[in-house]
Amino acid sequence: MTERRFDPTTGEWVTFATHRQNRTYKPAAFCPLCPTQPGEEPTEIPYPDFEVVTFDNLFPSFSPYAPVPEVASTDLYPTAPAVGRCEVVVYSDDHTATFSDLEPDRVRMLVDVWADRTAILGADPDISYVMPFENKGETVGTTLSHPHGQIYGYPEVPPRPRRELQASEAYHSRVGRCVYCDVVRRELEDGQRVVAAVEGWVAWVPFAARFPYEVRVAPTSHRPALTDLDGSERDGLASILSTVARVYDRLWRFSLPYVMAFHQRPTDGDPGWGPISHLHVEFCPPNRAPDRLKYLAGSELAGGAFVTDVAPENAAAELRSARMALR
Amino acid sequence: MSTSGINASPQDTSEVHDQRVESPARDLVRATETRPDGRRLTRYRRVPGES
Numbered sequence: 157m158t159e160r161r162f163d164p165t166t167g168e169w170v171t172f173a174t175h176r177q178n179r180t181y182k183p184a185a186f187c188p189l190c191p192t193q194p195g196e197e198p199t200e201i202p203y204p205d206f207e208v209v210t211f212d213n214l215f216p217s218f219s220p221y222a223p224v225p226e227v228a229s230t231d232l233y234p235t236a237p238a239v240g241r242c243e244v245v246v247y248s249d250d251h252t253a254t255f256s257d258l259e260p261d262r263v264r265m266l267v268d269v270w271a272d273r274t275a276i277l278g279a280d281p282d283i284s285y286v287m288p289f290e291n292k293g294e295t296v297g298t299t300l301s302h303p304h305g306q307i308y309g310y311p312e313v314p315p316r317p318r319r320e321l322q323a324s325e326a327y328h329s330r331v332g333r334c335v336y337c338d339v340v341r342r343e344l345e346d347g348q349r350v351v352a353a354v355e356g357w358v359a360w361v362p363f364a365a366r367f368p369y370e371v372r373v374a375p376t377s378h379r380p381a382l383t384d385l386d387g388s389e390r391d392g393l394a395s396i397l398s399t400v401a402r403v404y405d406r407l408w409r410f411s412l413p414y415v416m417a418f419h420q421r422p423t424d425g426d427p428g429w430g431p432i433s434h435l436h437v438e439f440c441p442p443n444r445a446p447d448r449l450k451y452l453a454g455s456e457l458a459g460g461a462f463v464t465d466v467a468p469e470n471a472a473a474e475l476r477s478a479r480m481a482l483r
Numbered sequence: 484m485s486t487s488g489i490n491a492s493p494q495d496t497s498e499v500h501d502q503r504v505e506s507p508a509r510d511l512v513r514a515t516e517t518r519p520d521g522r523r524l525t526r527y528r529r530v531p532g533e534s
Contacts, residue, residue: 200524207529212522221521261529268508269527387507 159225160311162234168315171238173217189302191249201246207262208269209246210307216242218309220282239282241309243273246302253303254411255290256401264394270418271382271390273307278383278423283309285317285422288382293413295442295449305416317419324432336434337378339363344376349472352399352479356392359400361472366456368444368466369407369475371400373437380421380433399479400439406478408446415440501530 157174188200201209212219218240225235247258247266258266270288277286290305291298313321327335343350343360351371352359359373373396379385385393397416404412417440421433444450444465455461504511510532515525 202524203526206526208527209524210527211524214522264509265511265527265529268504268511272504272508272511272513272527385507387509390507390509 157226158219158222158238159227160236160238161225161227162236164232164234169236169312171217173215173238175215187251187300187302189244189246189300189304190251200244201249206246206249208248208265210243210269210273211246213242213244213306218242218311220280236311238311240311241277241280241283241307243277243307243309245269245273245288245305245307247305248303251302254401254405255292255303255305255416256398256405256411258303258398260394260398263398264391267382267385267390267394267397270307271385274382274420274423277307277309280309282311284424285310285313287314287317287417287419289415289417291415293411295413296415298413313422313424317422320419321422321429321432324434328432334378334432334434336374336436340374340376340434348469351403351472351475352396354392354395354399356389357396359396361468361475363468365464365468365471366462367440367442367450368464369404369412369441369471371439371475373397373400373439375435378431379435380430381435382418382420384421384435397437399482402482403475403479404439404441406481407475408443410446412441412443414442499526501528 157172160169160171162169186197190199190201191204191206192198192202193204200211218238220239220241222237222239224237227233227235229235245266247253247255248262273288274286277283286307286309288305288307324335340358344353344358349361349363350358351361356376357373358376359371362370362372375385375389375393379389404414417438418435419438420435421429442449450465455463499514499516501512501514504513510529511527512530513525513527515523517523
């Protein structure tokens with residue numbers, strides 16, 4: 157079954173992709189993301205070496221060829237084809253590397269690739285939102301350790317970015333400015349939650365962080381999407397993303413798991429998104445301590461109300477110390 | 484949280500040609516091929532002097 161169902165009690169679509177139950181799960185000896193070597197079993201990537209490769213996921217949640225839903229749509233229970241795209245982005249042909257290990261030029265190349273895929277997928281009239289992301293580490297569900305991320309092209313704006321855009325629209329209506337522009341300015345002026353800053357970019361622990369060591373990265377100028385960045389802004393983004401990843405690994409001296417995701421302007425062509433969309437990257441590590449995880453339990457899952465165990469100002473200070481230790 | 488769900492799919496692929504990725508991408512070309520099962524694969528390479 158591959159289809160979308162609308163929950164009238166919550167107002168949210170849920171995607172069913174039951175074929176994903178059979179996807180590759182932590183293969184012991186064979187990596188499908190490694191280069192294909194002559195005479196050896198072919199992988200997903202038919203080259204003996206490569207820099208960056210993207211491809212359509214063999215087990216997609218969304219597909220350009222999505223079938224008609226098995227369950228007929230009704231007024232109470234709407235259904236829809238799971239139309240969209242799910243791509244894999246392989247960062248390197250080095251199986252043992254992580255994002256934080258990549259050379260600066262490779263990270264800059266990834267920024268170019270994320271922007272290029274945003275333009276290509278966003279031009280598809282069936283796609284309304286393009287979200288590059290990375291699940292790093294088994295703790296957040298990664299089934300393959302080879303360094304890679306994913307890009308989802310959604311048929312509508314997903315719930316979390318939609319709520320952000322609604323909040324931004326309300327703020328813009330009230331004060332006439334982009335909320336992220338004001339947040340970035342405030343964080344730079346205040347400084348106590350800033351983790352790192354480079355020309356045109358800042359990384360900080362959010363004032364109301366949901367995860368103890370959550371970090372957000374945004375441009376200091378209003379840029380709605382990856383495709384709006386010029387060359388020097390892409391340089392800055394590559395630099396600060398690499399810094400955040402290395403800071404996380406330095407924090408407790410192990411490779412810290414995280415979910416990293418880009419939020420940007422929807423691609424449905426509505427010009428109204430521009431003033432209220434401010435490109436940003438969210439890093440959400442699941443750890444609240446080296447040996448303890450922040451679980452989404454009763455309040456978070458059932459109530460949607462996050463309770464966080466570490467003060468954002470303290471987390472930022474720890475992360476700044478880790479950043480200083482990089483030098 | 485979601486996972487990749489990737490598996491090997493040994494397939495022949497169609498012939499491909501490099502396309503330059505527009506500036507501000509830096510010295511970047513892409514070559515896209517389509518597998519027999521319809522899935523697309525794009526290889527990105529740095530080629531100095533392309534931008």
